[in-house]
Amino acid sequence: MEIDSKRVIELLTAADDVLILTHKNPDGDTLGCAVALWHVLTAMGKRAAVINGQPIPKRYDLLFEGLEMPEFEPKFIVAVDVADNKLLGSKLDALYGDKVDLCIDHHATNVNYAKETFLNGDDCAAALTLYRIFAEMGAEITPAVANALYTGISTDTGCFRYSSVTSEAYRVAADLIDCGADNARINVAMFETKPFAYYDMLSEVLSGMRTFCDGRVIVFKVTNEMFEKTGATPDDCDAIAAMSRQFEGALCGITMKEKANGGFKFSLRTHEPLNAAELCAEFGGGGHMRAAGCDADAGKEEEVLSKLVGLIEEELK
Amino acid sequence: MEIDSKRVIELLTAADDVLILTHKNPDGDTLGCAVALWHVLTAMGKRAAVINGQPIPKRYDLLFEGLEMPEFEPKFIVAVDVADNKLLGSKLDALYGDKVDLCIDHHATNVNYAKETFLNGDDCAAALTLYRIFAEMGAEITPAVANALYTGISTDTGCFRYSSVTSEAYRVAADLIDCGADNARINVAMFETKPFAYYDMLSEVLSGMRTFCDGRVIVFKVTNEMFEKTGATPDDCDAIAAMSRQFEGALCGITMKEKANGGFKFSLRTHEPLNAAELCAEFGGGGHMRAAGCDADAGKEEEVLSKLVGLIEEELK
Numbered sequence: 001m002e003i004d005s006k007r008v009i010e011l012l013t014a015a016d017d018v019l020i021l022t023h024k025n026p027d028g029d030t031l032g033c034a035v036a037l038w039h040v041l042t043a044m045g046k047r048a049a050v051i052n053g054q055p056i057p058k059r060y061d062l063l064f065e066g067l068e069m070p071e072f073e074p075k076f077i078v079a080v081d082v083a084d085n086k087l088l089g090s091k092l093d094a095l096y097g098d099k100v101d102l103c104i105d106h107h108a109t110n111v112n113y114a115k116e117t118f119l120n121g122d123d124c125a126a127a128l129t130l131y132r133i134f135a136e137m138g139a140e141i142t143p144a145v146a147n148a149l150y151t152g153i154s155t156d157t158g159c160f161r162y163s164s165v166t167s168e169a170y171r172v173a174a175d176l177i178d179c180g181a182d183n184a185r186i187n188v189a190m191f192e193t194k195p196f197a198y199y200d201m202l203s204e205v206l207s208g209m210r211t212f213c214d215g216r217v218i219v220f221k222v223t224n225e226m227f228e229k230t231g232a233t234p235d236d237c238d239a240i241a242a243m244s245r246q247f248e249g250a251l252c253g254i255t256m257k258e259k260a261n262g263g264f265k266f267s268l269r270t271h272e273p274l275n276a277a278e279l280c281a282e283f284g285g286g287g288h289m290r291a292a293g294c295d296a297d298a299g300k301e302e303e304v305l306s307k308l309v310g311l312i313e314e315e316l317k
Numbered sequence: 318m319e320i321d322s323k324r325v326i327e328l329l330t331a332a333d334d335v336l337i338l339t340h341k342n343p344d345g346d347t348l349g350c351a352v353a354l355w356h357v358l359t360a361m362g363k364r365a366a367v368i369n370g371q372p373i374p375k376r377y378d379l380l381f382e383g384l385e386m387p388e389f390e391p392k393f394i395v396a397v398d399v400a401d402n403k404l405l406g407s408k409l410d411a412l413y414g415d416k417v418d419l420c421i422d423h424h425a426t427n428v429n430y431a432k433e434t435f436l437n438g439d440d441c442a443a444a445l446t447l448y449r450i451f452a453e454m455g456a457e458i459t460p461a462v463a464n465a466l467y468t469g470i471s472t473d474t475g476c477f478r479y480s481s482v483t484s485e486a487y488r489v490a491a492d493l494i495d496c497g498a499d500n501a502r503i504n505v506a507m508f509e510t511k512p513f514a515y516y517d518m519l520s521e522v523l524s525g526m527r528t529f530c531d532g533r534v535i536v537f538k539v540t541n542e543m544f545e546k547t548g549a550t551p552d553d554c555d556a557i558a559a560m561s562r563q564f565e566g567a568l569c570g571i572t573m574k575e576k577a578n579g580g581f582k583f584s585l586r587t588h589e590p591l592n593a594a595e596l597c598a599e600f601g602g603g604g605h606m607r608a609a610g611c612d613a614d615a616g617k618e619e620e621v622l623s624k625l626v627g628l629i630e631e632e633l634k
Contacts, residue, residue, distance in 0.1 A: 160477045161508055163501035167494035174487035184480035188588065191478055195565045199523055206520050215513075248512045271505065
């Protein structure tokens with residue numbers, strides 16, 4: 001059920017022993033929202049804990065500095081920036097997927113799995129959606145909350161670069177900086193720090209890249225063999241995926257990333273007029289208009305690629 | 318002579334037939350300021366023209382769409398974002414270097430070559446400095462002015478990423494978007510569009526990179542041979558230079574770019590505690606704390622590199 005901000009505030013105010021769930025392959029938006037909410041709930045005298053089904057990439061350590069998560073039997077479960085219970089990952093989905101009391105999200109593709117959902121599909125980041133809730137609640141934006149929300153907005157917009165960024169997002173960023181967000185440090189950690197292995201992987205990917213539709217579609221393929229050779233992590237690949245639509249004249253970048261089981265995760269990045277979420281929906285995936293993903297079973301990746309390129313060719317006609 | 322904003326407004330109000338000078342290797346800030354000033358002066362009924370001593374990279378075409386520069390004998394000469402008359406390039410320097418009536422700039426290293434200089438060395442972009450002047454003048458921020466100023470701020474901050482970005486810069490960006498700046502289009506053109514040749518050059522550069530001081534200094538070398546092989550332009554290299562300080566643990570990235578005459582242009586990008594402007598000043602160069610440059614004569618580039626690395630080693634002790 002979709003709810004309004006007033007109801008979110010009622011729920012958060014009444015809740016205690018709050019478990020905050022984040023999505024798999026955690027990014028700065030899901031983690032930033034979770035940590036910001038943790039601080040606000042904790043400041044209200046409640047017990048709260050943030051969990052994720054996977055190890056959290058090191059660059060997000062700054063969000064968790066000095067935090068200790070209490071242990072308790074959850075009485076209220078919130079998911080932030082999680083569009084589908086499947087995105088919790090199999091472990092957390094099995095435990096909590098059908099027990100989420102409240103979901104706060106900005107994915108227009110949200111499948112409405114939670115008991116109550118607060119959704120703003122126009123927001124460039126769930127952290128912006130959450131900021132408005134905090135503002136309406138009158139919650140104090142401490143430097144820690146500001147850091148977490150700034151991280152969410154900054155990372156989900158390629159540092160204020162994407163078409164989703166409105167003047168409101170810039171103004172909220174300004175307010176967060178005035179509340180103590182350390183934008184310089186956050187942006188260095190999120191955007192200006194990449195492992196040497198990332199660059200090795202980038203070299204590999206560039207040398208194997210393919211183009212389709214007269215250079216309007218760029219395809220990067222990342223195999224497990226390349227992961228082993230370079231030592232890069234799947235997380236390193238996300239930044240490489242963003243690069244796939246930056247070629248002059250390209251309208252779609254496709255990054256095919258092999259998973260441990262031999263299947264492939266496809267990440268699409270598009271420019272107008274291509275809708276990444278709609279393209280991925282054809283293969284059971286989803287996401288945003290300009291960035292979305294879908295999966296291909298082991299051995300089926302080239303078939304999925306070929307169908308996808310066919311769809312894009314149709315669209316561009 | 319350094320002047321205040323009131324005096325700048327007096328000068329601009331009294332001026333006519335205004336020639337607006339930009340720096341060589343033109344970037345979004347010098348061009349954005351020049352175009353914004355052109356629009357404001359033209360709207361005041363004055364004749365104005367923007368010039369640059371070099372061809373302007375294609376991605377800035379959007380700033381000049383539909384503009385026609387009148388021809389006239391200049392009665393007032395303004396330089397924007399130009400810290401030193403030498404940075405006008407030899408042609409414009411010879412013609413106008415000692416005749417600049419007004420310089421509006423944000424480089425703390427400005428050499429005070431103009432008759433009157435309005436400088437704010439703390440600003441992340443000269444476009445921010447100029448925006449404040451416009452605000453004080455009550456100049457109308459049309460969509461064209463907003464696009465030009467947004468381009469200046471966005472490009473000089475790596476799209477709001479660098480440590481120089483204040484909450485004011487975010488707020489000004491928000492205001493410019495509300496005045497009609499097309500942030501999505503600008504950022505795609507400035508950051509999300511790179512020629513195929515850029516990626517070929519990137520592959521070359523990565524495979525030849527060197528590290529010093531236990532990985533705290535990264536060195537990229539770009540030779541004329543590499544330019545020929547890949548078809549990349551010096552402008553393509555600027556984006557690669559920014560990448561040089563993004564290696565985990567690196568505090569300084571040095572990009573050595575060969576010039577047509579066989580000399581090298583060094584571009585330094587640093588993290589705390591290294592001051593790029595101070596390091597480059599040792600070799601007759603200058604710039605900002607986190608991004609600066611200097612030159613090396615043909616055949617001397619490895620000697621300059623070795624001295625530079627020695628200085629950095631000392632600093633880091």
